[in-house]
Amino acid sequence: xxxxxxxxxxxxxxxxxxxxxxxxxxxxxxxxxxxxxxxxxxxxxxxxxxxxxxxxxxxxxxxxxxxxxxxxxxxxxxxxxxxxxxxxxxxxxxxxxxxxxxxxxx
Numbered sequence: 641x642x643x644x645x646x647x648x649x650x651x652x653x654x655x656x657x658x659x660x661x662x663x664x665x666x667x668x669x670x671x672x673x674x675x676x677x678x679x680x681x682x683x684x685x686x687x688x689x690x691x692x693x694x695x696x697x698x699x700x701x702x703x704x705x706x707x708x709x710x711x712x713x714x715x716x717x718x719x720x721x722x723x724x725x726x727x728x729x730x731x732x733x734x735x736x737x738x739x740x741x742x743x744x745x746x
Contacts, residue, residue: 641706642716642743649716649743656742658712663704665697668731694734698722701736714740 648654701722709717720738727733 641709641714643706643720643738644716644718645720647718649718651746652716652743653746654718654741655744658709658714658740658742660737661705661708661712661714661717661740662735662737663701663706663708664733664735665700665704666727666731666733667693667697697734698736701734705736705738709738709740712740713742715743716741 642649642652705717705720717738717740720736723735723737725733725735
């Protein structure tokens with residue numbers, strides 16, 4: 641599966657647009673990780689607990705986007721983006737989305 645944030649692939653021609661594809665996940669903070677993060681804000685530095693949580697969320701949303709594109713018979717996804725939004729206090733959604741396409745080598 642080819643994926644790009646650009647409007648098209650340089651080496652491929654888009655022969656069919658299949659529509660919107662997406663993958664998302666909603667994650668809540670963990671009390672134990674919040675305690676460690678609070679302590680880290682006192683001394684500064686990266687809050688690795690949250691960095692890891694967000695990286696895992698991105699991977700899961702990305703994998704779900706690919707599965708959605710494959711279910712539509714896509715060869716690629718163009719204009720792929722990530723976005724986040726708060727769902728409730730202590731949790732957030734991470735959404736990956738783009739346009740599924742069929743491709744032909746130029």
